[in-house]
Amino acid sequence: MQKKSLVDWLLRFVKGMFIGSGFILPGVSGGALAAVFGIYERIIAFLAHITKNFKANVRFFLPVGLGGLTGIFILSFAVSFLLGNYQTTILWFFVGCIVGTVPALWKEAGKKGRDVKDIVNMVLTFIVFYFFLSYGEHLFVTYIEQNIWTWLLAGALIGLGMIVPGLSPSNFLIYLGMYKAMSDGIKNIDLGVIIPLGMGAVLCVLSLSKLINLILEKAYPTLFHFILGVVFASTVIIVPVDYTDFNWVGILACVVLFELGILLGWWMSDLENRYT
Numbered sequence: 001m002q003k004k005s006l007v008d009w010l011l012r013f014v015k016g017m018f019i020g021s022g023f024i025l026p027g028v029s030g031g032a033l034a035a036v037f038g039i040y041e042r043i044i045a046f047l048a049h050i051t052k053n054f055k056a057n058v059r060f061f062l063p064v065g066l067g068g069l070t071g072i073f074i075l076s077f078a079v080s081f082l083l084g085n086y087q088t089t090i091l092w093f094f095v096g097c098i099v100g101t102v103p104a105l106w107k108e109a110g111k112k113g114r115d116v117k118d119i120v121n122m123v124l125t126f127i128v129f130y131f132f133l134s135y136g137e138h139l140f141v142t143y144i145e146q147n148i149w150t151w152l153l154a155g156a157l158i159g160l161g162m163i164v165p166g167l168s169p170s171n172f173l174i175y176l177g178m179y180k181a182m183s184d185g186i187k188n189i190d191l192g193v194i195i196p197l198g199m200g201a202v203l204c205v206l207s208l209s210k211l212i213n214l215i216l217e218k219a220y221p222t223l224f225h226f227i228l229g230v231v232f233a234s235t236v237i238i239v240p241v242d243y244t245d246f247n248w249v250g251i252l253a254c255v256v257l258f259e260l261g262i263l264l265g266w267w268m269s270d271l272e273n274r275y276t
Contacts, residue, residue: 009063015039016067023068023158024075024170024183030068031162033101035108035227039064041216044163047209076186088240092254096261098235103266105231109224118225125229133237146181148196154178155200163205163212 015037022030034040046057082090109118154173161169173179185193215223243251 012039012060013063013067013070016064016069017071017074018067019064020068020071021075023161024072024186030158031164031227034162035105035224038108044209044213044216047163047205048213050206072186076183088242088246089250089253089257091238091240093257093261095235095239096258096263097265098231098261099258100262100265100267102228102231105224105228109221109228111224112220114221114225118221121222122225122229122232125226126233129230129233130236133233146178148192150178151193151196152200152203154182155197155202156204157200158197159201159204160208162201163208 015033019030019033019037022033031040034043042057043061046052046061154169157169157173170179173182182193182197184190185197212223240254
């Protein structure tokens with residue numbers, strides 16, 4: 001029993017690391033990963049009714065939170081270097097990770113039924129978000145001055161990515177010219193960046209979690225098929241298209257990392273099925 005408890009604790013820690021990655025990796029959603037790993041509903045229920053089963057929920061989410069912070073901190077070191085030097089290859093790994101989790105998310109979306117209107121919802125959501133993510137940067141300013149208020153806004157976007165699965169806050173931060181500065185701020189433990197980020201995320205999550213919980217109770221298939229549409233759109237949008245100066249070794253590396261990403265995503269989903 002003790003061994004099983006330790007495995008469960010470590011599994012939640014690893015899940016937390018992956019969920020944390022969704023707050024810093026472009027095109028990846030922490031909320032969608034939480035849904036895939038089977039803890040999204042419990043997170044929303046806890047935040048919507050924070051005093052209910054408080055101690056049990058804190059014990060459950062402690063390794064998830066620690067894993068999330070660890071994932072964000074570690075990735076802040078790696079993300080700038082890897083995307084700066086091996087962007088195309090690494091993006092194929094990210095795409096593979098998302099593709100590997102899609103079967104589990106599809107199953108989750110149909111858990112309480114699926115009909116034609118849900119499929120239509122998914123397709124329309126895909127089309128709308130695909131065009132928004134493709135051309136959205138032309139509708140907004142692409143750079144804003146960085147100060148406590150804009151970091152609060154960035155934190156709110158991160159919080160929104162937690163409670164709206166499929167939404168990748170990093171995409172918007174890239175559009176606003178804040179992504180690299182955020183990664184550097186976390187890496188350098190810059191409290192002027194980290195504190196307002198955290199405050200913005202917490203305020204957003206606490207203020208909107210009751211609404212999301214209500215939607216889950218009243219329109220579960222609608223919300224999750226919406227999530228699927230956003231996940232598909234955000235995945236397609238980060239598929240690399242520039243292969244300038246690539247030789248056969250570079251192409252092979254893309255293929256291998258894509259397949260490794262699929263295996264990793266599938267493995268994490270399979271672990272969830274084993275230890276639910």
